[in-house]
Amino acid sequence: MNVSKKSGQVRIGAILILAIFISIISGMWITKFFNDNPQAREVSVSEYSGRVFEPPIPLQSFNLTDHEGQSFSPVNLLGYWTFVFFGYTNCPDVCPMALVDLNAVYDDLASKFVLGNTKVLFVSVDPERDNLTHLAEYISFFNEDFTGVTGNAAQIASFAKQFGAVYKKVENREDADDYLVDHTASIMLIDHLGRLISIFPPPLDHKKIVADFLKLRDRYGDGYGCLIN
Amino acid sequence: MKITVLLMSACIFFFPLSVVKAEDDVSAKNAWIPEAPPGMNVMAAYVTIMNNGDHAMDVTGVSSAQFERIEMHRTVIENEQARMIKQDRMTISAGESLKFEPGGRHLMLFNPKKSLKEGDEIDLKLTFTGERTLAVKAQVRKHANMRMEHHR
Numbered sequence: 001m002n003v004s005k006k007s008g009q010v011r012i013g014a015i016l017i018l019a020i021f022i023s024i025i026s027g028m029w030i031t032k033f034f035n036d037n038p039q040a041r042e043v044s045v046s047e048y049s050g051r052v053f054e055p056p057i058p059l060q061s062f063n064l065t066d067h068e069g070q071s072f073s074p075v076n077l078l079g080y081w082t083f084v085f086f087g088y089t090n091c092p093d094v095c096p097m098a099l100v101d102l103n104a105v106y107d108d109l110a111s112k113f114v115l116g117n118t119k120v121l122f123v124s125v126d127p128e129r130d131n132l133t134h135l136a137e138y139i140s141f142f143n144e145d146f147t148g149v150t151g152n153a154a155q156i157a158s159f160a161k162q163f164g165a166v167y168k169k170v171e172n173r174e175d176a177d178d179y180l181v182d183h184t185a186s187i188m189l190i191d192h193l194g195r196l197i198s199i200f201p202p203p204l205d206h207k208k209i210v211a212d213f214l215k216l217r218d219r220y221g222d223g224y225g226c227l228i229n
Numbered sequence: 230m231k232i233t234v235l236l237m238s239a240c241i242f243f244f245p246l247s248v249v250k251a252e253d254d255v256s257a258k259n260a261w262i263p264e265a266p267p268g269m270n271v272m273a274a275y276v277t278i279m280n281n282g283d284h285a286m287d288v289t290g291v292s293s294a295q296f297e298r299i300e301m302h303r304t305v306i307e308n309e310q311a312r313m314i315k316q317d318r319m320t321i322s323a324g325e326s327l328k329f330e331p332g333g334r335h336l337m338l339f340n341p342k343k344s345l346k347e348g349d350e351i352d353l354k355l356t357f358t359g360e361r362t363l364a365v366k367a368q369v370r371k372h373a374n375m376r377m378e379h380h381r
Contacts, residue, residue: 089266089269090269090270090271091271092265092271092272092273092335092337092338093273093302093304093313093331093332093335093337094304094311094313094332096263096265096273096331096372097331097332099372100372134268137266137267137268138266138269141265141266141267141372142266142372166310170312178270178271178339180313182310182311182312182313183310183311184309184310184311185306185309185310185311186309199309201309202306202309202311202332203306203332
């Protein structure tokens, strides 16, 4: 009895892994298709306050490092709905505001009992100054559950490009270390299959973000079945 | 004799009033600094400045003994991108107020002399046209309050 139950579990596990494998392969194919046809990328759907991509755009492979020094790659997205913000720790106004808004989203999801597989990522676009220690202190100040990620300039650039996120260092002639960084201030949402599904442009409103999120999650599935880590 | 005493007491009585009036042409409220993560070199401050006088006046600078330097900035969002633009002066029309608030105008505080915690009070000195200055106490508050402040 137990043995057959176990072999059933193994079989389900194998099917799941196969399904994930197939979705990654088809994801790569779809990415190629959309990269070849840039006009096909964005669809605006009026029932949402943010911009929604239908179908969602699979992310191409990337390699980043989280604030604990662990590798952060597409496998860390599978099974999670992930909010992403691009910023830098020396940003006094916009980034803390966005993180406080994401805290509000997080609290709201927790109160609705749908927080389980939600992640919040803060991607540093200032690898020169944001080392891992600094990033870890920064992100845990806002929320212990949030993840700060960084990488070298090329790794960050290739990740950001997939979201259409841009950033630019503004040189300071008076003090070279005190530069500012102009950057995209939207919050991005990645679904449980590692696909860019929505972009929330500023001004950010955490209530609208939660409303969109719940609709998208209802429509595409909560993703608990894809949790592999 | 009686009139002299009356005049003198009137002078004594009204003299401080005239001083108060001059001080009152500009005032500030809601000055606060969001508590920042440890080791941050840059912080923000927010404040509302009221010009109660009859003439437009410019804020020309802000300083504090507790920071290396302070700049006035304006956050501008264009094509979903945030940019901060340094402002050398900001004009407040007569009877109007100027709000520094999250996501808009803010004071950018560089290199705090010591790490600041919730409840700390920081002395800011605002400078206006004609060397006029105003001392303001800004309170350090937890970032959680920032959201409430933002949507209030």
